[in-house]
Amino acid sequence: MTNSRRHGSVSLREVAQYAGVSSQTVSRVANGSDLVRPETAERVRRAMRELGYRPNYAARALKHGRFNNIGVILFNTTQTGNMRILSGISATAARHGYAVTLLTLDGGNDGDDGHGSANLAPTAGEPAFTPARALARMRTLPIDGVIIALERRPADLTPFLPTERLPIVLITEGPLPGCITVDADQLDCSEQAVGLLLDEGHRTVYHIAGPESSCSSQEREQAWRAALERRGAAAPPVLRGDWSADSGYDAGLELARDPNCTAVYASNDQMAYGCMLAMRASGRRVPEDVSVIGVDDSLTAVVPRLDLDTMRLPFDAIGERAFTMVMRACEGEEPPTGVRNVLPVELVKRGSVAAGPSGRA
Template identity: 45%
Template sequence: MDTAERTPADVPGPTTGAAAAAPTGGAARRPRARTRSGARTTASMADVARLAGVSAQTVSRVSNGYAGVNEQTRRQVLAAMKELGYRPNSAARALKRGEFRTIGVITFTLSTTGNVRTLEAIATSAAHEGYAVTLLPVAVPTQAEVRGAFSRLEELAVDAVIVIMEVHLLDAATIHLPPHVQVVVVDSDAGDHYTVVDTDQAGGTRAAVQHLLDLGHRTVWHLGGPEGSFAAQRRTDAWRAALVEAGRAAPPLIRGDWSAESGYRAGLELAAHDDCTAVFAANDQMALGLLRALHERGRRVPEDVSVIGFDDIPEASSFLPPLTTVHQDFAEVGRLCVRAVLRKMRQEGPERGTTLVPTRLVPRASTAPPRQA
């Protein structure tokens, strides 16, 4: 047989011609489409190996930074990689290694500051650990949609999942996660069943209420968040508890939906109550709307009414007046999420439990002692 047929580039090894009874791959190992200069296909390890005159395994070793490769060989391989523009194929890697080095993040909306900031921190922390982050948006917060996201997720290339969402939407009975995909939840009180990382809603709320009481206000009104939200629920509960603890009567709860617009509507209502001298809004956006409503109704802040928010969005210091609020450390929440989920993957962490991130009261110009105090 004309075993000649050697290409100019030439294959290094003699390639062991014989061995007729090749146990398995005996088939014609066709030399792949010529990857010469006008190459279209991406170079594979085999291509690099050929060019460098070594085996594919050695390329793999270099690629993964193994020790035990001769320095000169290593340099040759690196040169070959560079020449061919070699990049490891992540699909093959993932297949072989059984992991994707990717974390999925399921979130309902990116329109709230908290979710976005948390997501950003997660992405940053994950990148730091060599993980990528894949986003799984859920259009509407219904169980069906969430379930849909999870089932999409099941085909997705992720090793773990972080859910930024009220967990009551996760009907645990109907969601079955792929095996060894770990979950960490933000904004939830499901610490009994999941690993949860969250801002210390209660602590922050207590600080806010206490701040107002300390200023001399008889009681504190509350502009709460929407019903579905656990964060809202906890802030409301903590508000009530703090008042009870202090022996004060809790005024009726007023609800918004997190938006500034809803805060405005609530503010119009509150402005009608002459006895209202202090309001704790469950987030800064609602506080913004509240400020506008009070202004329109001629109630001065903080002289007539003190207002305090929650979140400390960057704009809060530019409100009229600058808003006293409770600062949330979203970056820390994100960091802890990633840490927790990676720990769980390595089976180092606990299966469940809640981690709370402390808050900090940021006093600005929207709170003051009541006039008659």
């Protein structure tokens, strides 16, 4: 077949005539129905491509009450966690016949590595673009629901409450009153990391935290402190980084001068790896003298022969779960609000943790 149509929109009826099928069959294929035989569906899709058919989403929305489009708001797309969460959202959306509209806040290096694009960074002199303002922009677009990676806890949660007209899912640990949330289990992440080090005989665990503005950093730090308290171990002063390996290296240089430091839990793998390099550069062996563990498992494709223990976060699964929850809300279900909806983390051992001064407990 050749495409003889050059100008103007192509109707569903014209595709049906071109493919030799009914208009109802073309409609089913366009809407991703499984009721059409595979060979017929492929013939229809080929006709669509050759005629240049484009679905009329406005008409579809009027008929079905939905655009089959989900909005996603991220602080940035430069962090590994955010990219993998977005990948999980996009892949799941595609499987269900949905599109994704992405707005980024351009949060720079202050985003959590823990998580078509329109950059919403303000120009000089404008106030910072907040998630609430981004959500207001989303409300003007042809979308059915919104997923927001809420990396910083806002003072007012009211704009993020889901409504019948616009379901909203927040990627943050929660629970938050009235909100639908999903995230990795940050509390168990710190509990496992601290427990591993204390069980190996370390008297306490030093912590390299992420930025104070990050929700994930706050949650991991609070859970680290609580885990030490439950085990009767004193919490040393916190060192704070910015998620980068350089900040972890600087923290590692400081910790290397402390003879009491035999175990370090860093809030992400980049800082943990920087800390390891600093320890070794300072003459302290890892893991013989100092054990180090990180969070996220983001360096496996970057660092050869990686020997860093880590708590693996299920970024792709978070994206998949967030999309599934917002899709179900769009289709009339009522996901529970104000509850803690978290996915399990996984300890990955590669050799950077060993027995401490007291030996294995």
